[in-house]
Amino acid sequence: MLDGDPLRVEAGQPLAAALMKAGLSVFRRTPVSGAPRAPFCMMGVCFECLVEIDGVPNQQSCMVEVREGMRVRVQDGARNLEATR
Amino acid sequence: MQTSVDTLVVGGGVVGTSIAYGLARAGERVVLLDEGDDAYRAARGNFGLVWVQGKGLGNPDYARWTRRAATAWDRFAGLLMEDTGVDVELRQIGGMTMALDEDELVRKAADLGALRASLGGDYPFEILDGSAVRRLIPQAGPEVLGAVFCPEDGHVSPLRLLRALLEGFRRNGGALAAGSRVRHIEPSGGGFLAHLVGGGTHAAARIVLAAGLGNRELAPMVGLSAPVVPNRGQILVSERLRPFLSHPTLYVRQTGEGVVQIGDSKEDVGFDDTTSIDQLSRIADRAVRCFPLLSQVNVVRSWGALRVMTPDGFPIYQASTAFPGAFVVTCHSGITLAPVHAHALTSWMRGGPEPDEIRPFKAERFNA
Amino acid sequence: MNISTDPGSGFTHDVIVIGGGPAGMSAAMTAAEYGCKVALLDEQPRPGGQIYRNVTRAPAALRELLGPDYQRGSGLAERLQRSGVECHFDTTVWDVGQDLTVTAQCHGRSTQLRPRQLIAATGAMERPSPIPGWTLPGVLNAGAAQILLKSSGTVPSGATVLVGGGPLLLLVACQLLDAGARVAALVQTTPTSNLLRALPHLGRASLTPSYLAKGAGLLQKLKRAGVPFYRDAREIRIEGESGVSALTFRAGGTCVSIAADAVLLHHGVVPNTQLARLLRLEHRWDDTQLAWQPCVDAWFETSLPGLRIPGDGASIAGALAAEASGALAALGAAAAIGRVDCSTQEREARAWRKLLRKHSRVRRFLDELYRPPEWLVAPPDETIVCRCEEVDAGTIRHMAILGCQGPNQTKFFSRCGMGPCQGRQCAITVSQMLARAHFKSVQEVGSYRIRPPLKPIPLGSIAALASPSVSRSACKEEFE
Numbered sequence: 039m040l041d042g043d044p045l046r047v048e049a050g051q052p053l054a055a056a057l058m059k060a061g062l063s064v065f066r067r068t069p070v071s072g073a074p075r076a077p078f079c080m081m082g083v084c085f086e087c088l089v090e091i092d093g094v095p096n097q098q099s100c101m102v103e104v105r106e107g108m109r110v111r112v113q114d115g116a117r118n119l120e121a122t123r
Numbered sequence: 124m125q126t127s128v129d130t131l132v133v134g135g136g137v138v139g140t141s142i143a144y145g146l147a148r149a150g151e152r153v154v155l156l157d158e159g160d161d162a163y164r165a166a167r168g169n170f171g172l173v174w175v176q177g178k179g180l181g182n183p184d185y186a187r188w189t190r191r192a193a194t195a196w197d198r199f200a201g202l203l204m205e206d207t208g209v210d211v212e213l214r215q216i217g218g219m220t221m222a223l224d225e226d227e228l229v230r231k232a233a234d235l236g237a238l239r240a241s242l243g244g245d246y247p248f249e250i251l252d253g254s255a256v257r258r259l260i261p262q263a264g265p266e267v268l269g270a271v272f273c274p275e276d277g278h279v280s281p282l283r284l285l286r287a288l289l290e291g292f293r294r295n296g297g298a299l300a301a302g303s304r305v306r307h308i309e310p311s312g313g314g315f316l317a318h319l320v321g322g323g324t325h326a327a328a329r330i331v332l333a334a335g336l337g338n339r340e341l342a343p344m345v346g347l348s349a350p351v352v353p354n355r356g357q358i359l360v361s362e363r364l365r366p367f368l369s370h371p372t373l374y375v376r377q378t379g380e381g382v383v384q385i386g387d388s389k390e391d392v393g394f395d396d397t398t399s400i401d402q403l404s405r406i407a408d409r410a411v412r413c414f415p416l417l418s419q420v421n422v423v424r425s426w427g428a429l430r431v432m433t434p435d436g437f438p439i440y441q442a443s444t445a446f447p448g449a450f451v452v453t454c455h456s457g458i459t460l461a462p463v464h465a466h467a468l469t470s471w472m473r474g475g476p477e478p479d480e481i482r483p484f485k486a487e488r489f490n491a
Numbered sequence: 492m493n494i495s496t497d498p499g500s501g502f503t504h505d506v507i508v509i510g511g512g513p514a515g516m517s518a519a520m521t522a523a524e525y526g527c528k529v530a531l532l533d534e535q536p537r538p539g540g541q542i543y544r545n546v547t548r549a550p551a552a553l554r555e556l557l558g559p560d561y562q563r564g565s566g567l568a569e570r571l572q573r574s575g576v577e578c579h580f581d582t583t584v585w586d587v588g589q590d591l592t593v594t595a596q597c598h599g600r601s602t603q604l605r606p607r608q609l610i611a612a613t614g615a616m617e618r619p620s621p622i623p624g625w626t627l628p629g630v631l632n633a634g635a636a637q638i639l640l641k642s643s644g645t646v647p648s649g650a651t652v653l654v655g656g657g658p659l660l661l662l663v664a665c666q667l668l669d670a671g672a673r674v675a676a677l678v679q680t681t682p683t684s685n686l687l688r689a690l691p692h693l694g695r696a697s698l699t700p701s702y703l704a705k706g707a708g709l710l711q712k713l714k715r716a717g718v719p720f721y722r723d724a725r726e727i728r729i730e731g732e733s734g735v736s737a738l739t740f741r742a743g744g745t746c747v748s749i750a751a752d753a754v755l756l757h758h759g760v761v762p763n764t765q766l767a768r769l770l771r772l773e774h775r776w777d778d779t780q781l782a783w784q785p786c787v788d789a790w791f792e793t794s795l796p797g798l799r800i801p802g803d804g805a806s807i808a809g810a811l812a813a814e815a816s817g818a819l820a821a822l823g824a825a826a827a828i829g830r831v832d833c834s835t836q837e838r839e840a841r842a843w844r845k846l847l848r849k850h851s852r853v854r855r856f857l858d859e860l861y862r863p864p865e866w867l868v869a870p871p872d873e874t875i876v877c878r879c880e881e882v883d884a885g886t887i888r889h890m891a892i893l894g895c896q897g898p899n900q901t902k903f904f905s906r907c908g909m910g911p912c913q914g915r916q917c918a919i920t921v922s923q924m925l926a927r928a929h930f931k932s933v934q935e936v937g938s939y940r941i942r943p944p945l946k947p948i949p950l951g952s953i954a955a956l957a958s959p960s961v962s963r964s965a966c967k968e969e970f971e
Binding site for chain 3: 135157159160161166167282285286289290293299301302359360361362380385397398399400401403404405407408410411417418419420421422423424425426427
């Protein structure tokens with residue numbers, strides 16, 4: 039599931055790769071200026087590919103593999119504690 | 124070759140820059156001597172509280188000095204904004220110290236009650252029970268049994284403050300000599316020569332030692348004493364969050380950028396400014412108990428920094444009698460006291476009356 | 492993670508290896524061969540590191556496409572599985588103490604391990620390329636594009652432009668072509684004058700001719716495919732609003748603009764020194780590789796006794812050299828705890844040292860030939876340097892004028908390096924920019940001080956390490 043819409047992808051690949059393949063181009067907007075960002079290093083050192091996975095924001099999608107039933111959301115700005123409570 | 128100025132300030136931390144800024148603003152020619160990138164810099168590990176509650180237990184003069192500073196903060200922040208355009212993010216809507224057990228709260232209430240009595244009743248604080256705390260801060264966890272609330276407490280961004288002080292100092296004609304570590308101070312012809320490690324000398328009619336832990340070595344060179352020792356504090360810093368915490372607390376505060384600073388540990392470990400898992404985990408554990416919703420929040424950074432402590436924890440403000448024109452300033456609460464350091468203190472250094480509140484803070488009290 | 496501690500010594504393992512790339516796998520297997528109790532920790536779900544990423548799972552066709560250099564990794568990974576090394580994947584090391592205690596998180600829980608000897612094979616990362624527009628979606632490191640290919644068989648869609656210099660740039664361009672990508676141009680930033688710097692080292696490099704032959708082959712392949720080449724490109728800008736649309740630059744006296752859907756950047760790789768900096772190890776700035784290197788001895792021991800850093804984490808030399816240095820580090824560790832005697836250690840080391848020499852010969856030539864251009868660390872004012880906190884180059888320069896002597900002061904004043912990547916993407920640039928501003932060497936300017944956690948981890952995971960007795964006493968703190 040990506041932002042509530044079902045998405046069928048092959049398991050066992052990095053989530054970031056699967057999302058890019060599915061056509062997602064903007065993964066998040068920064069908490070500083072709202073600028074759009076997407077994966078950059080694919081090896082866990084740049085923290086640009088952060089998404090919300092199963093309700094937990096700021097996960098590195100390049101370091102997490104796709105699993106059955108994953109719920110993924112793109113992020114807009116800083117983490118909102120009120121929303122995840 | 125050396126040029127002589129009115130005052131040399133030794134130390135580019137919050138204390139030194141506050142004084143240098145005040146002097147430059149008063150029209151003096153000032154050179155600020157600051158060490159390099161790897162200096163200890165208590166300012167860098169700062170928590171950013173403008174804090175009144177608990178300051179001056181057993182010492183009403185310190186309580187008065189602190190309150191004088193806290194009430195001057197609003198104007199001071201405005202002045203910095205005017206001079207530099209930097210918003211230091213002052214929020215002074217009251218702060219609290221949360222308690223997780225009953226004894227702790229009772230003891231704090233008793234301490235503050237005694238302080239209030241010694242100040243003739245003029246000392247603002249309230250003891251809140253758990254539900255009163257949660258009315259003010261709904262995110263406080265069920266383990267929080269109560270808190271001390273002081274309406275004069277607040278916080279600023281220590282990063283922006285130091286930057287604003289330095290920008291303000293320079294815009295008022297001050298000169299920064301960065302990368303300068305003072306090796307020796309030589310009283311000379313009614314003035315002072317500061318010789319630097321690696322060569323170079325600065326000369327001035329007056330010298331103010333605000334070098335934190337470095338004061339211990341420097342003060343005796345001008346007939347003063349500063350028996351300060353390091354005391355380590357560790358801090359955890361989170362990722363940016365949307366604003367969720369309205370009031371600063373003694374251990375947890377949210378900055379203007381949205382990050383949560385979590386801190387306070389006190390360790391006597393010499394000049395070791397590293398971090399340790401036992402302290403970081405203790406700090407984290409307490410924060411999660413106070414604010415359970417922080418449990419899933421990511422910690423991005425941590426800090427260990429050395430506080431500058433005198434044997435009794437109170438400041439030293441002293442003019443040298445052997446070498447008139449030399450001053451030593453050392454304190455723990457450089458952020459809270461910044462407005463009085465920039466004004467009341469510098470006008471005393473420039474020949475004005477000594478503020479009543481600081482008369483007791485001489486190094487001789489440690490000689491007994 | 493179920494870990495038992497030897498009650499007598501307090502150690503959980505003889506040797507812990509951090510990192511499952513060629514250096515780490517080789518180190519772990521070698522230490523195990525000499526009878527050490529070894530654990531290998533890696534952040535990824537499977538062994539391989541970045542160079543052999545996904546090698547145990549990649550389909551045969553993809554392995555074929557990536558070539559024999561990549562397939563070598565399967566052999567290593569298979570031997571690792573049979574080696575008796577205790578492997579912990581999906582495990583993030585977030586602190587290492589001066590006593591070598593390792594704190595790591597696995598599936599949301601933190602655990603502590605304590606080895607007699609620690610081998611940190613933390614590898615390399617791509618050098619940041621602060622170019623206007625490099626934060627736009629659609630801009631990736633060239634190595635990142637290769638990882639996408641290795642881990643999911645994906646290539647960037649649309650017109651793809653590669654920018655920078657170095658062997659990896661050519662390799663990735665060829666692999667992408669083979670995998671069906673539309674390579675619109677190869678824009679090389681390498682200054683032509685580098686050739687003069689490199690020539691004196693060609694003789695030594697040609698003693699290991701395979702590397703040079705490979706390079707020539709790649710170039711030929713790209714030419715045959717008709718990929719437009721640009722040389723000595725500068726004044727590069729990546730254009731676009733919410734994603735890349737074009738690349739503009741100047742080359743050979745003319746301004747060029749190329750429509751692009753993806754831009755892949757590469758200016759070589761540098762050691763990932765986060766862990767080394769955390770432990771405040773001695774580092775030297777290498778002016779040939781333009782990177783920080785932790786100082787190591789012949790057995791890859793750092794300035795902290797018992798901690799060894801082999802492979803690209805110490806100095807860039809490639810996967811085969813990393814395998815050799817990993818083995819040498821393991822021999823050093825095994826000898827230090829008495830699992831091999833001195834003469835065996837020396838004898839066993841001989842073959843590894845020979846390999847290390849063989850694979851290092853080409854290095855100086857490549858380093859000089861592909862030395863990044865000076866302008867890379869003199870970006871225009873509006874260029875983002877710190878991607879996380881969005882601090883631009885102009886601000887860094889202003890910090891230098893304000894009196895900041897080093898990166899820790901600029902960090903405090905501008906938040907540069909304070910974000911979630913913890914300075915990884917800006918550290919080198921900031922140190923190099925400050926060195927230029929103050930007419931100092933990078934060595935004098937220094938680098939960021941690194942603190943735990945080495946990767947952002949939840950507060951609750953740290954809190955869970957507090958023992959009940961410790962947390963009780965926390966409530967008794969005094970007022971200030």
